[in-house]
Amino acid sequence: MVELQVPRTEGANPTAVPVFFELGIQPKNFLFVMVACMLFTLPVPGASAPAFRAAVVKVDITPDTPQMLRGYSPRMSTKVHDRLYHRIVALDDGTTSFVLISSDLCSLSPAFCDRVTGDLARDLGLPPENIWWSITHTHSSPYVGPPGIPGLLMTNRFQFRMDESYTALVEKHLVDGVRQARQRLEPAKLGVGRGYAEANINRRARDVDGQVRLGMNPSAPVDRRIGLLRLDKSDGAPLALIANYAMHATVLGASNTFVSADAPGIVAEYVEEKIGAPMLYLNGAAGNIAPIYSTRPPAEIRLLNQFKVLLGDPILDANRRLRATTAVVKLRACRIIVETPKRRGLEWSDELKDYLRVAKDGTETLLVPLRFLRINDDTVVWSAPMEMFCEISNEIRDRSPFANTLYVGYANGTFGYLPTEQEYLAGGYESVTNPFTASAAGHLCAVVNRHLREIHAARD
Helix, strand or coil: CEEECCCCCCCCCCCCCCEEECCCCCHHHCCCEEEEECCCCCCCCCCCCCCCEEEEEEEECCCCCCCEECCCCCEECCEECCCCEEEEEEEECCCCEEEEEEECCCCCCHHHHHHHHHHHHHHHCCCHHHEEEEECCECCCECCCCCCCHHHHCHHHHCCCCCHHHHHHHHHHHHHHHHHHHHCCEEEEEEEEEEECCCEEECEEECCCCCEEECCCCCCCCCCEEEEEEEEECCCCEEEEEEEECCCECCCCCCCCEECCHHHHHHHHHHHHHHCCCEEEEECCCCCEEECCCCCCCCHHHHCCHHHHHHHHHHHHHHHHCCCCECCCCEEEEEEEEEEECCCCCCCCHHHHHHEEECCCCCEEEEEEEEEEEECCCEEEEECCCEECHHHHHHHHHHCCCCEEEEECCECCCCCEECCHHHHHHCCHHHHCCCCCCCHHHHHHHHHHHHHHHHHHCCC
């Protein structure tokens, strides 16, 4: 039994209790967990509840010069097919302020994300875990920031000079956008809903000899649930929609040279036209999930519009069925660090030194940050910087004590793929493009399940 004390902070719940994780694993696979969790509570009983406020900002980050496109082997862009954006939501319950960003980008280093959002959080007087930067994972967007972990695993994709001016533009627009959103906070209401869409498919195809390849596997696990958060103005007019769905943004394949937000961007624009408010696309556990139409040159550009029907219409339907919203909203954000063994033989970089611990005997341990946002007593949103396989998040959601559990992938950087142990050992592309061991998924799942029970029990 490992006892993990929740540090007390100004305004923290005085009745908060220690968090305990019983790991139950062998010493050679021992998993340490450090919890740094900040609990934000309501005012003193009897005092009037503060008004919940929210705001949304949409900022164009489309490059105006040709850029090397990320996601496959690098290729120079020749045209802009559709525009790229930061979509930013700011929330404030009177005690806790929270910022959620969805950007039409492919991959970000966790060190870069933590530096940008950490600096911004300090300037705004927020805990760093209260600013989440997620990306839609479009494979037709420019390179941004340092290589991060993909640079250690796929060195051939980074053999060119990065355009630092575009990275600076992305960072500046994000910082400016967050500040604008915080300035525009207004009384709001929040609702939670769900939907279903058959826009995706498992991509871990098996050959007759059992070899795993990227393709389509309709009999393998998938996650087709849509998670929905809706923000309305105080008069009921739409303010923003947040849609959570697991799907690689790879309708456009490796031969594409057009800048595009791919299916997530096409769907977001379509929904926005229909509801008259911005929509943030939050990708889910899409590590082994592709769009139902994926990388089919030369017709792939025309296939993008199919996702307006395949996914956009189900999101709109879920939104129509979401009738109850409330102005009584309590937010609590926290962060845990999961420690799990690093894959042997993988060289590390100084850029990522804060995410690795090396013991005196040479044992290397990854430090992987996870974040949680609890909304009232029935909803939790959690995130991880990885391309998680859907079976992992499905199991966690099924065992969660919360009525609504949403997982956000590609958040605050990426450590690469996180397969299940079975799929890790089966091999294939995802099994070699990550820094983990086969046991990492089991460790993470056990820890997250326990942490969800702990924060659910710690009701105000």
